[in-house]
Amino acid sequence: MKTKVKKWKYNTSCSFTYNTKEHGGIKQSFMTQLYQIGVYIIWNGNSAEQGSMSPDQMVTLMKRIKKLEVSGEITDLVLGREITVTDETGFFVEVD
Numbered sequence: 352m353k354t355k356v357k358k359w360k361y362n363t364s365c366s367f368t369y370n371t372k373e374h375g376g377i378k379q380s381f382m383t384q385l386y387q388i389g390v391y392i393i394w395n396g397n398s399a400e401q402g403s404m405s406p407d408q409m410v411t412l413m414k415r416i417k418k419l420e421v422s423g424e425i426t427d428l429v430l431g432r433e434i435t436v437t438d439e440t441g442f443f444v445e446v447d
Contacts (some may be wrong), residue, residue, distance in 0.1 A: 356439045358446070359406035361413050364431030371424050378427075385434070387442035394429065406436045406443060 366380035383404075384391045389411050394400035404412070419425040434445050 356437055359436045360408050360433055361406065361409035361436075362430040362433050365413075365416060366427070366429045367416065367420070367425040368427045369424065370426045375431065382431075385436060385443060385445055387444070406438075 352398055361383075363385075364380070364382045366378065369375060369377045369379070380393060380405075381392055381394045382396075383393075390404045390406060392402055392409075416425070416428070420428045435441050435447070437446050438444075439446075
């Protein structure tokens with residue numbers, strides 16, 4: 352029996368501005384790079400703010416960011432290229 356292939360879609364970069372009372376005007380951004388073992392993420396172009404995530408964690412992050420935009424907590428949302436990732440080969444790879 353063939354197992355269903357998992358696929359995740361997320362944006363490779365993002366920037367936005369907080370619009371809350373305590374964080375109003377603070378700008379945030381991130382860029383990612385997909386590797387076979389996960390996603391490398393760096394916040395605000397600062398190597399001290401780097402880490403790794405899985406593709407499913409990236410999907411969760413993007414959902415949270417989009418909810419913040421809808422609620423008005425962030426503004427000026429700019430999303431980078433959206434990619435689709437699978438682990439069909441046992442490693443994470445980008446697919447069309």
